[in-house]
Amino acid sequence: MYQEQRPAYQPESIEKKWQKKWAEEGVFNAQFPSDKPKFYGLIEFPYPSGAGLHVGHPRSNTAMDIIARKRRMEGYNVLYPIGFDAFGLPAENYAIKNHVHPAVITQKNIVHFREQLQKLGFSFDYSREVDTTDPKYYRWTQWIFLQLFKQGLAYKAEMPINWCVSCKCGLANEEVVGGVCERCGGEVVRRVKSQWMLRITDYAQKLLDGLDTVDFIEKVKVQQRNWIGRSEGAEVDFRIADTNDTLRVFTTRPDTLFGATYMVVSPEHPLIDQYASRIANVSEVIAYREAATRKSDFERTELNKDKTGVELKGLYAVDPVNGKEIPIWASDYVLMSYGTGAIMAVPAHDARDYEFAKTFDLPIIEVISGGDITQEAYTDVQDGVLVNSDFLNGMRVAEAKKTIIAWLEELELGVKKVNFKLRDWVFSRQRYWGEPIPVVHCPHCGVVPVPENQLPVLLPNVENYEPTDNGESPLAKMTDWVNTVCPVCGAPAKRETDTMPQWAGSSWYFLRYCDPHNDEAFASPEALQYWMNVDWYNGGMEHTTLHLLYSRFWHQFLYDIGVVPCPEPYQKRTSHGMILGENGEKMSKSRGNVITPDDCIADIGADATRLYEMFMGAFDQAIPWSTNGARGCRRFLDRVWRLMDTIKEGEGYQRALTPLMHETIKKVGDDYEAMKYNTAIATMMTLVNEFSAAGGCTRDELKTLILLLSPVAPHICEEMWEQMGFGSGLTFAPWPIYDEEAMKRSEIEIAVQVMGKVRGHITIHPDMTDEQAQKELLTRADILAFVGERKLVKLIFVPGRLCNLIVR
């Protein structure tokens, strides 16, 4: 019979066809309620920027799409949602420049993003899409803020904060990266402002402990642990000589108390003002403080190669362990923001104190033996033994710590103390495009939360989004909106004009996905019970100490007030590497090396784009883009397509290919789970090469290949599935199963080494013993030639791998 020639693989039409079909049938919509086991896969929802999707988005999205699609084939009820983290500065800056409302441009961008995502064929449940700028969404962001406020975890405080000069906006500690603004790279200065703060420090220990219960890649755990920065020690009171006041310090080395030879306070320490009249050189001290304050944090660390400082002349502290009077200095290497803002200096056993003591010629007393303190500070805590320390003499450091803390507590001179580097979260922003903070300032009642039934507090329309130089939000000028009445006493009152940071909406969005259209609650307890926690969350390393930490904090809080069913939001966290430009540099508009998914889809199709992004290299590593490499992936799909024209007769797998088929099923499945997508794809390429070498494949072989490939390249696989008549739709087609028995081969080739060097190969049965192998070897003249006159002393036989002849 005449066979009509099959048209070549044309991704454009195939991809449109299946995307339409998937959308119409809603095949990816998560079911609730359901008796099936659930799988909740999550990727970070994008910020809908004007530039559109970047090739970095599909790397993360495809990786999780592969897992989501595989899980559906394995019988799970899958939730793989998408949404938009749409508040943020770029839209606002665009609005300022072009006089368009940020909401208008945001909605336009969302439409564009959604189209781009759909073109890539991700199996998102679009029916659950969220948008953080939707009042129906931010109503609940505000609700969570009010819960934090009610529990005393949100408070307003006047304090020095990081201020981005260019964004004209306060920043959280986490948003200052390398001394500059995380978003714009602008200069960050200290500025005293009244700010809304969240008490994330109350959760420091829980955030630390929770890490032991989840499956995050180690790098993430380490970074979060470092950021939280727990350290154990003691607070010790030093009396100020000739007064009844004490100077409290934090130290991790109370065992070295006998070695304290001076004290250092931060230049901002209140002690300086308190005793200004007694400090002989007070003007010098004040001048030092002013110089320190003027510097930005960045300058302060930059200039801190050398120690600077000034003595508070006339003021002395009394060492509680021996009554010695020691001088007090002020130096900017002591930070007001950590511990008590004052330290006891033990130059013999602390590198910084050592450097300072050398600079200002202060005494150095050894109290731990084992080092050479004439050369450098001896900071080892393992092997040192206490000396010059009265009742601590002869003890090891660990024992001395315990003993001295007990002694201090007994005499009420100090207490055991745990300190954290983590700071409270500066939560207010002086910008327009964010969630209004739902409180009212009443002259009689103070700060009053907006009643929950009045949420959301809607963002009003303003004329001008421009941030102000005096640090006020643009909302402050909206007098109609600002002037309101106190919900408690009814007196005229004013609304809070600061808004929430970008991180607010993303701190709980994964909860909304569970039940996105609920008007009664942020999500129903039943939906949360079923879906939470997120089984697998993939995202960027850059969010480790921002979004990932913040959202864990909010979630732990929501757990504590009983509104979510589990303490940790994410069970597993993985991270993808960045995609670099073709020249190996970071992709950016200014470098002109940006490649967009749209470009790539137009060139090779969405399936090949997905395939290439997964094939280009190890998933967690940064990789430069290669247009040629991407085209190679398209060629692979062309070859897969043409397999339909070389179908061989017969049921099942070809005999010679049976072990390879089962090995491939195992390898591809295992590699997907381990996110080793590059080797999974390489394995399938090898299989296709074998099909070519065999002159074609059987229907069953092609069927298996399509199933394995479908999570990566779903459109072409659906089309081939249909054309081959394998059934209706791949979404819920069962994932192939391998058979260990069928993987066994009747004979294998192993390498033969003589003294560790490969000298030949033998073909043996895989179960052959070493005696049999040895016998076989003795018949091989080519191998024996390498042995020569030497005597065989040992045969190393590694089943299935090689044998090594040891001769002498």
Place this chain on the structure above:
RNA sequence: GUGGGCAUGGUGGAAUGGCAGACACAAAGGACUUAAAAUCCUUCGCUUCGGCAUGCGGGUUCGACUCCCGCUGCCCGCACCA
């Protein structure tokens, strides 16, 4: 400074302590074609053909890209945290 990671052909990269360079890209040659594209087939680390090769120098081992010690370089995090 400190903690972590990485270093393999012209390129991206493979390799539970067991045949280094899988799978691709690029390049070269050939077939098909009037021609090109596409496709298909070869070759593709270096070599004086003994060997030598996974940044450099040691070590452990029958056997090391893989483990240990010491360097060098690059990347990332933290950065005076008491």
